[in-house]
Amino acid sequence: MSYWRGIIHKYREFLPVEDSTPVITLCEGNTPLIYAENLARTIGFKGDLFLKYEGLNPTGSFKDRGMTMAISKAVEAGKKAVICASTGNTSASAAAYAAKAGLKAFVLLPKGAVALGKLSQAVMYGAKVIAIQGNFDDALYIVRKIGETMPVEIVNSLNPYRIEGQKTGAFEICDALGRSPDYHFIPVGNAGNITAYWKGYKDYKRAGKIESLPRMMGWQAEGAAPIVKGYPIKNPQTIATAIKIGNPYSWQPALQAVHESKGLIDAVSDEEILHAYKLVASTEGIFCEPASAASVAGLIKLTREGFFKGKEVVVCILTGNGLKDPDTAMKVCEQPITLPPDVEKVAEVIHL
Numbered sequence: 001m002s003y004w005r006g007i008i009h010k011y012r013e014f015l016p017v018e019d020s021t022p023v024i025t026l027c028e029g030n031t032p033l034i035y036a037e038n039l040a041r042t043i044g045f046k047g048d049l050f051l052k053y054e055g056l057n058p059t060g061s062f063k064d065r066g067m068t069m070a071i072s073k074a075v076e077a078g079k080k081a082v083i084c085a086s087t088g089n090t091s092a093s094a095a096a097y098a099a100k101a102g103l104k105a106f107v108l109l110p111k112g113a114v115a116l117g118k119l120s121q122a123v124m125y126g127a128k129v130i131a132i133q134g135n136f137d138d139a140l141y142i143v144r145k146i147g148e149t150m151p152v153e154i155v156n157s158l159n160p161y162r163i164e165g166q167k168t169g170a171f172e173i174c175d176a177l178g179r180s181p182d183y184h185f186i187p188v189g190n191a192g193n194i195t196a197y198w199k200g201y202k203d204y205k206r207a208g209k210i211e212s213l214p215r216m217m218g219w220q221a222e223g224a225a226p227i228v229k230g231y232p233i234k235n236p237q238t239i240a241t242a243i244k245i246g247n248p249y250s251w252q253p254a255l256q257a258v259h260e261s262k263g264l265i266d267a268v269s270d271e272e273i274l275h276a277y278k279l280v281a282s283t284e285g286i287f288c289e290p291a292s293a294a295s296v297a298g299l300i301k302l303t304r305e306g307f308f309k310g311k312e313v314v315v316c317i318l319t320g321n322g323l324k325d326p327d328t329a330m331k332v333c334e335q336p337i338t339l340p341p342d343v344e345k346v347a348e349v350i351h352l
């Protein structure tokens with residue numbers, strides 16, 4: 001049988017699993033790498049631009065790559081419950097994989113700061129959802145404290161198996177391109193994913209699968225840019241709620257990825273994020289969530305500044321599906337118009 005059976009099955013030799021490890025999968029991974037010539041033309045980018053659409057994972061974000069590993073290892077270790085703090089996507093993914101594994105899931109969310117689609121996922125998959133009257137950083141602190149004393153597995157990206165699973169995104173990109181990209185653009189929140197991708201590229205190079213490594217280009221939202229500023233942000237603010245994080249756990253590994261790859265971590269404004277968010281949808285037919293568009297906003301910014309010299313191969317990671325956050329879409333787009341059931345009136349509007 002050759003059907004897709006998820007990232008552990010596909011990349012087993014690169015992952016810390018044994019033949020005896022129970023594989024909890026929802027068939028994550030194998031997401032499309034989409035050639036984005038319309039977007040490239042629109043923003044004046046002259047190289048080859050690809051979008052890795054991680055919103056097509058089973059729960060609609062890249063978190064599923066890490067969660068299949070974290071939950072499989074939790075089951076292997078005999079754990080009965082998992083816990084995470086989340087801006088929404090981790091909790092959706094944890095809840096889904098816990099449901100598949102028959103584990104209890106507890107998720108701590110910053111109250112009022114999680115997109116409705118993500119919240120609905122966590123409750124539908126049967127997690128115990130706890131809204132914290134604070135931000136993500138407060139919730140993660142509590143999760144870490146509880147993890148120290150209670151028999152519950154933390155499945156935030158401080159769990160090393162999450163990073164291991166997420167690095168498979170890099171493998172897929174290299175398999176699809178037959179090489180590594182020159183530049184890898186990615187949004188940065190808790191900084192686990194940039195860490196994971198860098199590890200993936202390095203693992204692939206060590207295994208002789210690729211000859212070169214990309215430069216890692218991370219993007220934070222201006223109001224939530226602790227790594228760019230160099231200090232934790234007490235009260236982070238951004239419309240991109242998924243990356244509204246003031247004190248990222250993987251701060252140091254992210255800096256190391258940037259340093260080793262001669263890349264950078266910089267910030268984009270909410271305005272730039274929303275512009276990119278709309279452009280990706282209207283030029284490529286791809287609906288990503290606002291945080292995901294930070295990678296494209298970064299590309300637009302650098303293209304405008306004349307950063308690129310010629311024919312670079314660039315991959316932007318679109319980390320999550322836009323359907324998770326329809327409220328933001330409806331706020332920033334042209335509103336539907338209402339008309340009576342009248343052919344003439346509709347024809348007037350269509351006006352071709």
Ligand code: F0G
Pocket residue numbers: 061063085086087088089090091157187188189190191192193194242243289291292319320
């Ligand atoms: N994009 C989306 C859609 C996310 O949900 C996240 C993180 C990121 C980017 C940033 O990735 O944290 O690895 O640097 N979401 C986490 C969550 C924090 O709880 O769902 P990162």
